[in-house]
Amino acid sequence: MTRQLRIEPDGVAIDAVAHDTILQAARRGGVVLAYECGWGSCGACKVTLVEGQVELMYPGAPAVNPRDARRNRILACQSRAISDVTIARGPGEWSAPTPRCVEQQAILRGIADLAPEIRQFSFETAEPIDFRPGQYAILHLGDGLRRCYSMCNLPGTNILQFIAKRYEGGRGSNTLAALALDAGITIEAPFGACTLRRQPGRKVFVAGGTGVAPILAMLREAADAGLDFGAPVDVIYGARAPADLAAGDMLEAAIARVAQARYLPVVEAAPSDWPHASGFVTDAIRTTIPDPAAAEFYVAGPPVMVNAVKSLLRGADVPITQVHYDAFG
Numbered sequence: 001m002t003r004q005l006r007i008e009p010d011g012v013a014i015d016a017v018a019h020d021t022i023l024q025a026a027r028r029g030g031v032v033l034a035y036e037c038g039w040g041s042c043g044a045c046k047v048t049l050v051e052g053q054v055e056l057m058y059p060g061a062p063a064v065n066p067r068d069a070r071r072n073r074i075l076a077c078q079s080r081a082i083s084d085v086t087i088a089r090g091p092g093e094w095s096a097p098t099p100r101c102v103e104q105q106a107i108l109r110g111i112a113d114l115a116p117e118i119r120q121f122s123f124e125t126a127e128p129i130d131f132r133p134g135q136y137a138i139l140h141l142g143d144g145l146r147r148c149y150s151m152c153n154l155p156g157t158n159i160l161q162f163i164a165k166r167y168e169g170g171r172g173s174n175t176l177a178a179l180a181l182d183a184g185i186t187i188e189a190p191f192g193a194c195t196l197r198r199q200p201g202r203k204v205f206v207a208g209g210t211g212v213a214p215i216l217a218m219l220r221e222a223a224d225a226g227l228d229f230g231a232p233v234d235v236i237y238g239a240r241a242p243a244d245l246a247a248g249d250m251l252e253a254a255i256a257r258v259a260q261a262r263y264l265p266v267v268e269a270a271p272s273d274w275p276h277a278s279g280f281v282t283d284a285i286r287t288t289i290p291d292p293a294a295a296e297f298y299v300a301g302p303p304v305m306v307n308a309v310k311s312l313l314r315g316a317d318v319p320i321t322q323v324h325y326d327a328f329g
């Protein structure tokens with residue numbers, strides 16, 4: 001069934017199909033509401049429900065607080081219209097346009113082992129899905145199971161590649177890991193605002209675990225476009241042990257093609273012959289980035305890591321507008 005979604009102050013009216021979230025419906029109608037995570041953790045997509053009823057798909061979402069409920073604030077990424085609905089976005093609640101979000105069937109064409117329990121999955125779609133490097137897709141894995149993964153390759157083909165780790169007991173990661181070659185799923189993309197700003201200046205990329213995927217995509221973009229930022233580019237890649245630096249080779253290959261870029265791997269459990277840094281990515285930032293406020297940061301990894309980096313940067317007076325991040329559990 002189709003519902004009408006009205007967005008104020010734009011005065012735009014959009015037909016929302018039954019399974020659309022408010023965020024998706026708005027995007028299909030050409031209104032790009034702000035968002036970051038797409039699953040309820042960041043709060044970037046909060047809008048005010050002015051009229052109508054919505055289904056809250058994730059009532060206990062981390063980004064929602066009691067004050068939001070009192071003020072009729074909802075998460076556009078986790079709400080569906082169940083009647084005609086009017087929402088109001090605040091003046092800052094929109095993002096720069098990105099390619100239009102689409103949904104396509106995709107066939108699993110390749111699986112490559114990168115590290116223990118970490119694989120690269122290559123899906124083929126009938127038509128290329130346009131996206132900006134750093135953005136992510138929602139994979140519909142069956143039985144209502146949806147998981148977000150960032151593309152690690154570049155747009156322009158009908159292949160989307162993802163790097164995923166299988167977690168013991170993790171429903172989504174185990175379902176993905178159990179897919180056989182030529183299995184079909186639905187992919188919805190693109191989402192996310194953690195994309196490369198091409199202006200000159202010092203850049204610091206910080207990846208934790210499989211959060212390396214969007215960082216790898218942005219570095220590949222910089223390398224392929226021959227971008228020269230006119231300043232050092234530091235790429236910090238953290239994992240538990242050296243064997244978990246699953247995409248290290250691919251990352252180094254991209255870094256080698258970016259002017260003034262250097263690779264800084266860091267592991268928590270370093271063997272005695274490990275030639276690089278040990279500890280956490282936050283330690284690496286402290287020891288290698290003397291003036292963080294003069295840099296722009298791109299951060300992707302598990303929420304605990306992303307939050308630790310954000311907190312470190314806040315303490316170092318780095319303006320939030322210089323910090324772009326994606327947190328995935």
Ligand code: FES
Nearest residue numbers: 038040043045077
């Ligand atoms: Fe909706 Fe993050 S909570 S985009």
